[in-house]
Amino acid sequence: MKVAVLGSGGMGGVHADVYTKLENVRLTGVCDVRIEQAEKLAARTGATAYSSFDRMLEEADFDVISIALPTYLHKEFAIKAAKAKKHIICEKPIALTAEDAKEMIAVCEDNGVRLFVGHVVRFFPDYANMKAALDSGKLGRPGVAHASRIGGHPGGWFADDSRSGGVILDLMIHDLDFLRSCFGEVSSVYALNAKKDTLDYALVTLHFDNGTIANVESNWGYPGPFHTKAEIAGSKGIIRANSLKSSSLQIAKQGSSNDPGASVVIPGSPGFRSPYELQLEHFLSCISDGGNPIVTADDALKALEVALAAKESIRTGKVVYMQGGRNQ
Incomplete structure (x- = not known):
């Protein structure tokens, strides 16, 4: 399968490097308006560099395009790629507005191409194992969840809400x-936000249709290392993940009457393959065999809608009830 990458910044480089490692995949082009950046990435990966996406569409031979551009450019180039009959792997968030996301999905459907969105947290071993434990019933009925994603402010275009959507749309959306x-x-969303200079901090409370309540925290401006934490508490136990610990996945099971006071901690494997490699390999496999992806474009739209509800709650100071939510 022949692939190309649009955008040669941090995520564009990640995508390009992964493609060079995958079997039966050939990276044929990398594109960036900053031609020097594209040429550096091309030299590293063996692809051809372009400064114009239109020219790459005309000259390069590829079936799939990775769009690793700033969020405000996703819609424009996804639609252009779809009309050129290219399958699309787009970095998250899918778009800045629900209307733009819906248009991207519709244009891809109309042109018979697949659209995938890079919600890569689904492919991190700790998070995948947490969900597997939940789905297996080991935790019982879920009640409360906590998640946090904290790091320094990325600066640049990220600092402009009109282009990035801020910390909620760009960073917290992973956990949403x-x-x-x-x-x-x-069902409902309530959010708080503190923003000043290089600080953008958000705290969001989610109420799910199934009764679970989740508190989600994200921070741009933390002076220490980037880190994530997550916890799900159910009627039978709690599972936790903490990226600051080398063995970050832990399951603490409640003791039973046959085993009084029992508490078992099971460290999870950090895994050896990059989650980005797992993700891109999975998306390409779905294109090859027509399979359903772990995370769909509709999932990306729903996560965006929750993030936008959080921003609306911040604006109004009120709870926002999701359309169709059971607890309206």
């Missing part, structure tokens, strides 16, 4: 998507 994959549809 993951929690929705665990608990289903969200």
